Amino acid sequence: MSGVQRAANSLPVVRPASQAWKRYPRRCEFVLALAVIVGVWQVVSVAVHNQTLVPPPLQVLDAWISLSGAELPGDILASLVHLGAGYGLGIATGLALALLAARFLFFEAVIDPVVEILRPISAIAWIPIAILMFGIGRGVPVFLIFYAAIFPVFINTLAGIRQVDPHLIQAAQMLGASRRLIVTHVVLPAALPIILAGARLSLGVAWMAMVAGELTGADSGLGWRIFWYQEFFAMDKVMAVILTIGVLGYILDTLIRWLQARITRWSPDDSETGR
Amino acid sequence: MTDAQRRWLPVPVLATVLVLWELAVRQSGQFMLYPYPSGVLAAAVRTIGDGSLLAATSGSLYRVLLGFVIGGMVGVPLGVLMGSLQSVNRAMSPVIDSLRSIAPIAWIPMAMLWLGIRGKAALFIVAYAAFFPFVVNTIQAVRLVDRNLVNAARALGAGRALLARAVILPSSLPVILTGARISLAFAWGAIIAAELAMGIKVSAGGSAAVGLGQLMVSTLYIRRDVNGLVLYMIVVGVISLLIDVAMRRLQRHLTPWR
Amino acid sequence: MDAKIEGRGLSKTYISARTGDQVEALRDISFRIMPNEFVSIVGPSGCGKSTLLSLVAGFASPTTGEVLADGVAITGPDPRRGVMFQEYALFPWRTVLGNVEFGPLARGAGVEARRALAQRYIEMVGLAGFEGRYPHELSGGMRQRCALARLLANEPEVWLMDEPLAAVDLQTRNILQDELLRLWGDAGDPASRRAVMFVTHGIDEAVYLSDRVIVLGRRPGQIKDVVAINLPRPRRAVRNTAAAGKLIDHIWSLIRDEAAQAIVEETS
Numbered sequence: 001m002s003g004v005q006r007a008a009n010s011l012p013v014v015r016p017a018s019q020a021w022k023r024y025p026r027r028c029e030f031v032l033a034l035a036v037i038v039g040v041w042q043v044v045s046v047a048v049h050n051q052t053l054v055p056p057p058l059q060v061l062d063a064w065i066s067l068s069g070a071e072l073p074g075d076i077l078a079s080l081v082h083l084g085a086g087y088g089l090g091i092a093t094g095l096a097l098a099l100l101a102a103r104f105l106f107f108e109a110v111i112d113p114v115v116e117i118l119r120p121i122s123a124i125a126w127i128p129i130a131i132l133m134f135g136i137g138r139g140v141p142v143f144l145i146f147y148a149a150i151f152p153v154f155i156n157t158l159a160g161i162r163q164v165d166p167h168l169i170q171a172a173q174m175l176g177a178s179r180r181l182i183v184t185h186v187v188l189p190a191a192l193p194i195i196l197a198g199a200r201l202s203l204g205v206a207w208m209a210m211v212a213g214e215l216t217g218a219d220s221g222l223g224w225r226i227f228w229y230q231e232f233f234a235m236d237k238v239m240a241v242i243l244t245i246g247v248l249g250y251i252l253d254t255l256i257r258w259l260q261a262r263i264t265r266w267s268p269d270d271s272e273t274g275r
Numbered sequence: 276m277t278d279a280q281r282r283w284l285p286v287p288v289l290a291t292v293l294v295l296w297e298l299a300v301r302q303s304g305q306f307m308l309y310p311y312p313s314g315v316l317a318a319a320v321r322t323i324g325d326g327s328l329l330a331a332t333s334g335s336l337y338r339v340l341l342g343f344v345i346g347g348m349v350g351v352p353l354g355v356l357m358g359s360l361q362s363v364n365r366a367m368s369p370v371i372d373s374l375r376s377i378a379p380i381a382w383i384p385m386a387m388l389w390l391g392i393r394g395k396a397a398l399f400i401v402a403y404a405a406f407f408p409f410v411v412n413t414i415q416a417v418r419l420v421d422r423n424l425v426n427a428a429r430a431l432g433a434g435r436a437l438l439a440r441a442v443i444l445p446s447s448l449p450v451i452l453t454g455a456r457i458s459l460a461f462a463w464g465a466i467i468a469a470e471l472a473m474g475i476k477v478s479a480g481g482s483a484a485v486g487l488g489q490l491m492v493s494t495l496y497i498r499r500d501v502n503g504l505v506l507y508m509i510v511v512g513v514i515s516l517l518i519d520v521a522m523r524r525l526q527r528h529l530t531p532w533r
Numbered sequence: 534m535d536a537k538i539e540g541r542g543l544s545k546t547y548i549s550a551r552t553g554d555q556v557e558a559l560r561d562i563s564f565r566i567m568p569n570e571f572v573s574i575v576g577p578s579g580c581g582k583s584t585l586l587s588l589v590a591g592f593a594s595p596t597t598g599e600v601l602a603d604g605v606a607i608t609g610p611d612p613r614r615g616v617m618f619q620e621y622a623l624f625p626w627r628t629v630l631g632n633v634e635f636g637p638l639a640r641g642a643g644v645e646a647r648r649a650l651a652q653r654y655i656e657m658v659g660l661a662g663f664e665g666r667y668p669h670e671l672s673g674g675m676r677q678r679c680a681l682a683r684l685l686a687n688e689p690e691v692w693l694m695d696e697p698l699a700a701v702d703l704q705t706r707n708i709l710q711d712e713l714l715r716l717w718g719d720a721g722d723p724a725s726r727r728a729v730m731f732v733t734h735g736i737d738e739a740v741y742l743s744d745r746v747i748v749l750g751r752r753p754g755q756i757k758d759v760v761a762i763n764l765p766r767p768r769r770a771v772r773n774t775a776a777a778g779k780l781i782d783h784i785w786s787l788i789r790d791e792a793a794q795a796i797v798e799e800t801s
Contacts, residue, residue, distance in 0.1 A: 053388060121515075129504055216471055223381065238384050
C-alpha cells in the first residue's frame with residue numbers, strides 16, 4: 001500500500017507527537033502487538049489449564065520445531081504442488097478464455113453466460129462431486145484450486161482489456177502501429193495492473209480452496225495433515241500446522257504483491273492494482 | 276450481432292447443453308454414476324417435498340447471518356481504529372494479514388473441540404471468514420474520507436458529533452457496505468466448507484443433517500445420489516447469487532447518492 | 534498549389550450512447566489546409582471541432598462527404614498525419630524515451646536508429662535529462678513536450694492537434710505556444726513548415742498561432758466564417774498588438790451568443 005499517499009488525504013490520522021517516535025521502525029509496533037496476542041494466548045491457556053483444549057504458545061512452538069524436522073516440509077511441498085498445478089492451470093485457462101472472449105464477440109456471448117452461471121457456485125460446493133470424480137487424492141485439491149482460480153483472472157482480464165483508454169489505442173494507430181503491436185504494446189500493458197490484481201484475487205481464493213480440498217478430499221498436504229493430527233488429539237501440532245498455513249499464505253500474498261509493484265512500476269499509485 | 280441476439284443467445288446455448296447432457300447419460304445407461312438434468316429435477320421435487328432441503332438450507336442460512344453479524348460487530352470497530360490511528364494500524368495490519376491467510380476452514384478442528392460438532396463450530400468459522408472483509412474495507416473507508424469535506428464541515432461550524440454523523444459516516448458507508456457484501460459471500464462459502472468438513476469428520480449417519488454441507492456429505496457417502504449433489508450445488512449457487520443481489524439492492528437503498 | 538488536407542461536404546451523425554438519440558455533430562463542412570499552413574478550428578463547446586479532427590485523423594469516418602489527404606481519400610489513421618491528444622495520451626508504462634521512440638518502433642526502425650531519432654526530438658523539445666521518467670513523474674507542461682516529441686519523431690507531414698494546451702496553466706501555455714511556433718518554423722523558411730490543424734477553444738491562442746481560423750457554430754457544427762490572420766511572422770512581436778486584439782474581438786463576436794447558449798445547456 002502506498003502509505004504515504006493514502007495518509008496524505010486520510011482523515012483523523014493522529015500523527016505521533018514527537019519526532020523521535022517516528023524513527024521507530026514499523027516492526028516495533030508489530031512486535032508489540034504480537035507480544036500482546038501471545039501473552040493473552042498464554043494467559044488463556046494457563047486459565048483453562050487443558051493442554052488439548054488450548055495448547056500454550058511455547059508448546060505449539062515446540063511442536064512446530066519438531067514437525068519442521070519431520071513431516072512438515074513434505075506437507076508444505078505437497079500443498080505447493082497442489083497449488084502450483086491448480087493455480088497454474090487456472091490462471092492459464094482464465095487468461096486464454098478472456099483473450100478469446102475479447103477477440104471474438106461470438107465466443108464472448110457463449111462463454112459469458114456459462115461463467116455467470118458457474119461463478120456463484122463456489123469451489124467448495126464442488127467438493128462432493130470432485131470426490132466422486134477423482135476419489136480421495138491429489139485430484140480433489142488440484143481441481144478445486146483450478147476451478148477457484150479461473151474466475152477472478154477471467155473477469156479482470158476481460159474488464160482490463162475493455163477499459164483500455166481508447167485514446168492510447170488511437171495514439172498507437174496514428175504512430176503507425178500494427179494490430180499486433182497494439183495488442184502487445186498497448187492493450188496488454190494497459191490491462192496488466194488489473195490482470196495482476198485478478199491473479200492476486202485468484203491466489204487468495206485458490207489458497208482457501210486448497211485448504212478446504214485437502215481437508216475433505218486429499219491424502220496429503222497441510223489441510224489433510226490438520227485432520228490427521230486431530231485423530232490423535234495432538235492439538236499443539238494442529239495449531240502448528242494452522243499457523244504454518246497462515247504464514248505461508250502471507251508469504252505468497254507478499255510475493256505476488258511484490259511482483260505487482262515491480263511489473264507496474266510506471267503506475268502513479270497502487271489503488272488500481274489493489275483490490 | 277445485435278443486442279437482442281446477444282441477450283437471447285444464452286438460452287439456446289444452455290438448452291443445447293442440457294439436452295446433450297441428458298441424451299449422453301441416457302445413451303450410456305449409467306444412471307447411478309452420472310447426474311442428468313431430469314434426475315436433478317426429480318431430486319429437487321423430492322427434497323422440496325419432504326422438507327429436507329428447506330430445513331438444511333435455513334439451518335445454514337441462519338448460522339451465516341449470525342456469523343456475519345458477529346464478524347461485523349468485531350470487524351467494523353477494529354477497522355475504524357486501524358483506519359484512524361496510524362500506530363494501531365502498523366501494529367495490527369501484519370497480524371490481520373497473516374490471520375487472514377489462514378483459510379477459515381483450517382480452524383475447524385479447534386472450533387469443533389471448543390464449540391462442539393453441531394452448529395456452533397460452523398458459526399465460529401463463518402464469523403472468522405466474515406470478519407476480514409469488514410476490517411479491510413472499514414480501514415479503507417475511514418482513510419478515503421475526503422479531508423476537504425471534513426474541513427468544509429468544520430468551517431461551517433460542525434462539531435464532532437455532527438461531523439461524524441453528517442460527513443464521516445456517509446462518506447465511509449459505501450465502502451463499508453461493499454465490505455459487508457464480500458463478507459456475506461465469504462461467510463456463505465465458509466459455512467458450506469465447514470459443514471462439509473464436519474460432516475465428513477463426524478459421519479453422523481445422515482441423522483444430524485443440520486445444514487446443507489452435512490446434507491451433501493450424507494448424500495455423497497450414504498445415499499450415493501449424484502443428482503442430489505448437483506441439486507445442492509445449484510442451491511448453493513442460487514443462494515450466493517441472491518445474497519449478492521440483495522446486498523447490492525441494500526447498498527443502493529442506503530447510499531442513493533452513489 | 535494543391536491542398537494537403539481537404540474536406541468536402543462533411544457531415545457526421547452518430548447515435549448518443551447515453552440517450553440513444555441521433556445527434557448531428559457536423560453539417561456540410563468544406564475546407565482546405567495548404568501544405569505549409571497553420572489552421573485553427575475554434576467554436577463553442579459542442580460544435581464538433583474534435584469530431585472534425587478525428588475525421589481527418591482517420592479515427593472515424595464521415596456520414597456523408599469525404600476527407601482527402603494529398604487528394605486521396607482517408608480510410609484510417611496514418612503515421613504521415615500525427616495527432617496530439619487533449620490529455621496527451623502518453624503510454625503510462627513507457628518512459629519519455631519509450632514514448633518518443635514508439636513511432637519509429639511501430640514503423641520498424643532498429644534500436645540504434647530509433648534511440649538516436651528519439652533523442653534528437655527529446656532534445657529539440659527541451660526534455661533532455663528526463664528520458665528515463667515515466668509520464669506520471671512529469672509536470673503537465675513536460676508531458677505536453679513529450680507528446681510533441683512523440684509526434685515529431687514520426688516526422689509527419691500533417692500535425693493534428695486536439696486542444697493540446699487545454700490542460701496546462703496559463704503561463705506554461707504561453708511558453709508552449711512559442712515553443713510550438715519555433716518547432717513549426719514560425720521564424721524560418723515558410724517552405725519548411727508543416728500543415729497544422731489546431732483545435733482550440735482559446736480564440737487568442739488561435740489568432741496568435743494561425744494563418745487562418747475556421748470558426749464553427751454549434752448544433753449542428755457548421756462553418757460560420759473563415760478568418761485570415763494577416764499578422765506578420767514571427768508572431769512573438771505581435772502578441773498583444775491592437776491588430777491581434779481586433780481579430781480576437783471579431784471572432785468572439787461571431788460565437789459569443791452560441792457560447793453563452795452552450796453554457797446554459799450544459800448546466801441544465
